[in-house]
Amino acid sequence: MSFFSYAWDWVTQSANWHGSGSIPQQLVAHLGYSGLPLLIAALIGIPAGIAIGHTGRGAVLVVNVANAWRSIPTLGLLILLATLLGFSFLTWLIPLVVLAVPPILINVYEGIAGVDPGVKDAAKGVGMTGWQQVTRVEVPIALPLILVGLRTAAIFVVATATIAAYIGLGGLGRFIIDGLASSQYGPVAGGALLVVLLAVLVLAFFAVLSRLVVPAGLRGQRKTE
Amino acid sequence: MMWSWIPSNGAMIWQLTRENAYLGVVPALIGLVISVPLGIVAARWRWIYPPVLTVINVVYAIPSLALFIALIPALGLSDTNVIVALTLFSLCVIVPNVVAGMRAVPAPVRQAATAMGYGTLRRLITVELPLAVPVIIAGLRVGVVSSISIASLGQLIGVSSLGYLFIDGLQRSFPTEIYVGLVLVIALALACDLVLVGIKRALTPWAARS
Numbered sequence: 001m002s003f004f005s006y007a008w009d010w011v012t013q014s015a016n017w018h019g020s021g022s023i024p025q026q027l028v029a030h031l032g033y034s035g036l037p038l039l040i041a042a043l044i045g046i047p048a049g050i051a052i053g054h055t056g057r058g059a060v061l062v063v064n065v066a067n068a069w070r071s072i073p074t075l076g077l078l079i080l081l082a083t084l085l086g087f088s089f090l091t092w093l094i095p096l097v098v099l100a101v102p103p104i105l106i107n108v109y110e111g112i113a114g115v116d117p118g119v120k121d122a123a124k125g126v127g128m129t130g131w132q133q134v135t136r137v138e139v140p141i142a143l144p145l146i147l148v149g150l151r152t153a154a155i156f157v158v159a160t161a162t163i164a165a166y167i168g169l170g171g172l173g174r175f176i177i178d179g180l181a182s183s184q185y186g187p188v189a190g191g192a193l194l195v196v197l198l199a200v201l202v203l204a205f206f207a208v209l210s211r212l213v214v215p216a217g218l219r220g221q222r223k224t225e
Numbered sequence: 226m227m228w229s230w231i232p233s234n235g236a237m238i239w240q241l242t243r244e245n246a247y248l249g250v251v252p253a254l255i256g257l258v259i260s261v262p263l264g265i266v267a268a269r270w271r272w273i274y275p276p277v278l279t280v281i282n283v284v285y286a287i288p289s290l291a292l293f294i295a296l297i298p299a300l301g302l303s304d305t306n307v308i309v310a311l312t313l314f315s316l317c318v319i320v321p322n323v324v325a326g327m328r329a330v331p332a333p334v335r336q337a338a339t340a341m342g343y344g345t346l347r348r349l350i351t352v353e354l355p356l357a358v359p360v361i362i363a364g365l366r367v368g369v370v371s372s373i374s375i376a377s378l379g380q381l382i383g384v385s386s387l388g389y390l391f392i393d394g395l396q397r398s399f400p401t402e403i404y405v406g407l408v409l410v411i412a413l414a415l416a417c418d419l420v421l422v423g424i425k426r427a428l429t430p431w432a433a434r435s
Contacts, residue, residue, distance in 0.1 A: 003295040070370045071414030073377040076407040079391045083400050159288030166381070167395070176290065180381065185297065192291035199286040 003189050010190030021174065023194065030171035030198065033161040037093055038154055041100035045153075046146065049108025053142070054134055062109050069102040074160050082167040092164045099160060100153040107149025111142025140215050147214070151206040155199050162195050172198070227401045238390075242409055245386040249373030250417060252308050256315025256368050261361070263316075264323025265349065274324060285317040289375045293382050307379040307386075314375070315368035322364025326357030359432065362425040366418050373414040377406070387413075 010016065016023050052058045077095040085091050115138050123137040139146070165173030175191030231238065267274040287295075292310040300306040330353045338348045380388030390406030393399075426432070 003298050006298070067366070067370070067418065068411075068415065070367060071374050071411045071418075073374045073388070073391070073407065073410045075378055075381070075388060076391045076403060076410060079395045080400065080403045080407060083395060083398055083403060155286045159286075159290075162288055162290055163378070163381075173290075176294065177381075188294050188297075192288075192294040195288050195291045196286075196295075199288060200283060203282060203286050 004193070006185050007189035007193035010186035011193060016187075016190070021170075026170055026172050026174055027194070027198075029169075030158070030161055030173075030195075033092060033096070033164055033169065033171050034154070034157045037096035037100055038150075038157050040093075040097050041104055041153055041157075042150060044097075045101045045104030045149070046108050049105045049146075049149075050112055050134060050139065052105075053109045053112025054130075054138065056113070059109065059113065062106060066102055066106045069099075072099070074099060075163055075166065078163060078167055087168060091167065092161075092169055096157050096160060096164075100157050103152040103156065104146075104149040107145045107152070108142065111145030111149075112138050114145070115141050141218065143214050144210060144218065147206055147210045151203065154202045154206070158199050158202055159195065162191075226404065227399075230399075230401050231405060238405065238409070241385065241387050241389055242413060245373065245376050245388075245410065246413055246417075248304065248307050248311070248376035248379060248384070248386055249413070250369060252311035252372050253315045253319075253365060253369040255308070255312045256319050257361075257365055259312075260316055260319035260323050260364075261354075264320050264361075265327060267320065268324045268327035277320065281317045281320060284313055289314065289378055290381060293379065297382065302383045304384060306382070307376060307384050311372045311375060315372060318367045318371070319361070319364040322360050323357065326360030327353060329360065330356045355428070358428050359425055362421055362428075366421045369417045369421065370414040373417060374410055377410050 011023070049062075052062055074095060077098065078092065081091045081094055112134075119137060119141065120133065123133045128136065161171050162173035162176060165171055165177040172191050172195050175187040175194075179185065179188035179191065263277075267277050289310060292313065293306055296306045296310055300309060334352065334356065335348065338352045343352065377386050377388035377391065379386050380392055387406045387410050390402045390409075394402035394406065
């Protein structure tokens, strides 16, 4: 039997859709574990990225941090915090925020720093204040990259929230970790399939979002590049 | 921190480090070998790239643990499982850079090579690819560093790596072991990163040194 037949058999069993620890419950828990860190990371990464991109201060730091950040093993960080802090909400919140901030920060920074200097001069030339330059010109132009940063962070967090089950939390990872522990491939495959579907949904959500919020004048750019 | 634990378990730590390095470096190298021709094709025939990019985005969105699991029926709980999964992720980060690197070769350079009588293949190998090396290596660096880090997750499906130190450390509530694992994964990744920076410098002697 293949991965998909195992996963499908498990996902379509009606018993898995009712009661405590059922698929809908764990899905909601998973979204909760993902949403809060993403929100916090956005609140940190977006203003910081805009400030660094606009002023150019700290740019070297951002680029270097971006490289080193990928080497942090999430499982290790999570487990370290679990042994140091016990099972408080900070145990799962901190690693997820730590891992979501860099992709947001880097993409926002690159988006803002990459705005055509001619456009920036023009904004200044028509009498815009610094704040107006940022909010009306630089941020809208950087939006496609800002969304890429948020998308990367969201996918990362959704994926990592799976591992959070290893230290005893809920979410879709519960099925995977418990299934692995009891050598049952059905829930493992089913849980994995649901996480993949969730990640693809996140991807689709951001594709729609970028259609809706990216200024019309920027959309055709790729074709004429 | 219990420092004496480190020397008394030196052999095991060294073994796990080697296994983790193998699981991280091999996929990135296979990824590179596949990405270069794929990227060249995608850069030359532009209509190929948008669908390739969509596939890349979707594959990259698959959580690594889920991909390990999906490969279990075909590959079992083996090194091959982790290597295949990480090769797929490496492709996702290297291919876009190969395409970007090839596209960034200035048109006048290409025309000059043609005017000097270079054929397509010779121009590709002796002019375009060398100019694309910095961007390709930038992609490879991301591939190696993430592969080494994610390889530690292979331990969850029983594939031996530095992830063992995390899981064993949790079960024994022994932070020292977890610290050692964290530091070694990060150090291993950054060491490979440095090697690639060195290789890039050796391959592009004409580039400005900062």
